[in-house]
Amino acid sequence: MKKPIKTILTAAITLSVLISGTAYAEGDTAAETIPNTTTVETTEAETPDPQPAHVHEWSDWEIIDDPECEVEGEQSRKCMLCGRIETEAVPARGHVWGEWETIEEPTHFKTGSAVRSCDYCEAEETKELEKRAFTSEEKKANNIVEKYLSAAKAYDIKKMNSCFKNQKPKLVYPSKRVVSTLKKGATRIRYEVKDITFSGNKCTVTAEVTHPDYYNDAKNAMKTAIKYYSSYKPDATSDEVAKYFIKLFKKRVKYETTTRTIKFSLVKTDGKWKIKTKTQDLMDIAVGYFTQGAEAAI
Numbered sequence: 001m002k003k004p005i006k007t008i009l010t011a012a013i014t015l016s017v018l019i020s021g022t023a024y025a026e027g028d029t030a031a032e033t034i035p036n037t038t039t040v041e042t043t044e045a046e047t048p049d050p051q052p053a054h055v056h057e058w059s060d061w062e063i064i065d066d067p068e069c070e071v072e073g074e075q076s077r078k079c080m081l082c083g084r085i086e087t088e089a090v091p092a093r094g095h096v097w098g099e100w101e102t103i104e105e106p107t108h109f110k111t112g113s114a115v116r117s118c119d120y121c122e123a124e125e126t127k128e129l130e131k132r133a134f135t136s137e138e139k140k141a142n143n144i145v146e147k148y149l150s151a152a153k154a155y156d157i158k159k160m161n162s163c164f165k166n167q168k169p170k171l172v173y174p175s176k177r178v179v180s181t182l183k184k185g186a187t188r189i190r191y192e193v194k195d196i197t198f199s200g201n202k203c204t205v206t207a208e209v210t211h212p213d214y215y216n217d218a219k220n221a222m223k224t225a226i227k228y229y230s231s232y233k234p235d236a237t238s239d240e241v242a243k244y245f246i247k248l249f250k251k252r253v254k255y256e257t258t259t260r261t262i263k264f265s266l267v268k269t270d271g272k273w274k275i276k277t278k279t280q281d282l283m284d285i286a287v288g289y290f291t292q293g294a295e296a297a298i
C-alpha cells in the first residue's frame with residue numbers, strides 16, 4: 001500500500017511545482033502542499049470585499065452625469081446588500097441636427113453651400129450644394145455666348161457677327177492693316193460664364209472676361225503720328241497719317257489686358273438665341289479699345 005501513496009504524493013508535488021513554481025524536496029507531506037495549490041484564492045482575499053460570499057443585488061442604473069452630444073455621461077448602481085457602488089460610462093448622445101439652411105445658392109457655374117446646427121450645442125455642419133444642371137434652354141442660351149467669346153478669341157469677325165440679331169452697320173472692325181496684331185492679342189482672351197437669368201424670351205448671360213486693352217498703345221501711336229506729320233508733312237493725307245499710326249502701333253504694342261464683367265442681353269427669335277445688339281462694348285472683347293485709344297489722341 002505504501003507505493004501507491006508515494007506515487008500520489010509525487011504527482012501532487014509535481015502539480016504544486018507547476019502551479020507555484022517552487023520545488024519541494026522529496027518526502028514533504030501531502031498536507032504541506034495543499035496551501036500551495038490554493039494560491040489563487042489566497043490572492044483574491046488580499047483585495048478585501050466586505051461580504052464576498054453574497055451575490056450582489058443591484059439597484060437600477062441611475063444617471064449621475066448626463067451625456068452630452070460628444071461627451072460620455074456616467075451612471076451608477078448600488079448593491080442593496082453591501083452598499084457597493086458600480087459606475088459605468090453612458091455613450092455620448094450624438095448631435096440632434098436641425099434642417100439644412102442654404103447659405104449660398106448654387107448656380108450653373110458655382111457650387112453653393114448649406115449649414116445645419118445642433119439643437120443642443122454650438123455644433124454646425126456645412127455641406128456643398130452641387131452646381132445647378134443646365135436645362136436645354138439654358139444650354140442653348142449659354143452656347144451663343146460661348147460661341148461669340150470663342151470667335152473673339154480666334155478673332156473670327158464673320159463668326160462674331162453671326163451671333164448678333166441686330167447689326168449696326170456703323171460699327172466696323174479696325175482696318176485690315178492691323179488684323180495680324182489684333183489676332184495675336186485676341187489669343188489672350190479668357191472668359192468664364194458666371195450666370196444666366198431668364199425672363200420670358202429674353203435672357204441675360206453674365207461673364208467675366210479678360211481681353212486685350214490697346215487703349216494706351218493706340219493713343220500714344222496716334223499722338224506720335226500726328227505730331228510727326230504736323231511738324232514735317234503738314235500737307236499729308238489722312239491715309240498717310242493712318243499708315244504711320246498703324247506702323248507705330250504694331251511696333252510698340254504691349255498687349256496689355258483688362259478684366260471686366262460683361263452682361264450679354266439675348267433674345268430668342270424663331271427658336272434661336274442671339275445676342276440682341278452689336279455694341280462697341282462687346283466688340284471691344286476682341287478689339288480692346290483700339291479705336292477709342294486712337295480717337296483720344298485726335
Ligand SMILES: [Zn+2]
Pocket residue numbers: 054055056057079080081082083084
Ligand atoms: Zn453586495
Ligand SMILES: [Zn+2]
Pocket residue numbers: 069070094095096118119120121122123
Ligand atoms: Zn450637439
